[in-house]
Amino acid sequence: MKENRFDVEFLQEVIDFFEDIEEKARDKILFNIHKARKINDKKLFKKLTGEIWEFRTLYNKKQYRLFAFWDKTKSIKTLVIATHGIIKKTQKTPSKEIAKAIEIMKKYYTEQ
Numbered sequence: 001m002k003e004n005r006f007d008v009e010f011l012q013e014v015i016d017f018f019e020d021i022e023e024k025a026r027d028k029i030l031f032n033i034h035k036a037r038k039i040n041d042k043k044l045f046k047k048l049t050g051e052i053w054e055f056r057t058l059y060n061k062k063q064y065r066l067f068a069f070w071d072k073t074k075s076i077k078t079l080v081i082a083t084h085g086i087i088k089k090t091q092k093t094p095s096k097e098i099a100k101a102i103e104i105m106k107k108y109y110t111e112q
Helices: 014-018 021-038 095-110
Strands: 007-010 043-048 052-061 061-073 079-088
Touching: 007 014, 007 021, 014 079, 021 052, 021 061, 061 095, 079 095
Parallel strands: 007 079
Antiparallel strands: 043 052, 052 061, 061 079
């Protein structure tokens, strides 16, 4: 079995997002994240900007996105921090969501 390429930590906004969506959608998102940890697949985990990435899941004709960034401060393991989630309504990722992920990332580093 392939080793995980990184660990994933969910911030509170992701947990809240999971509670707001249907259980089967949440299960599919978690399944895809688990898969993305093992294989490099842009359909599952894609770079959006310099530091912001997204976990991508299509379930029941809805596009679910979890925004994330890499925490490279911990040399022991590679960690991806998932900041928040959305259900995408357009082709283009809303820039305000990327900006929000960047703000959460900055806050994360100042509180470390």
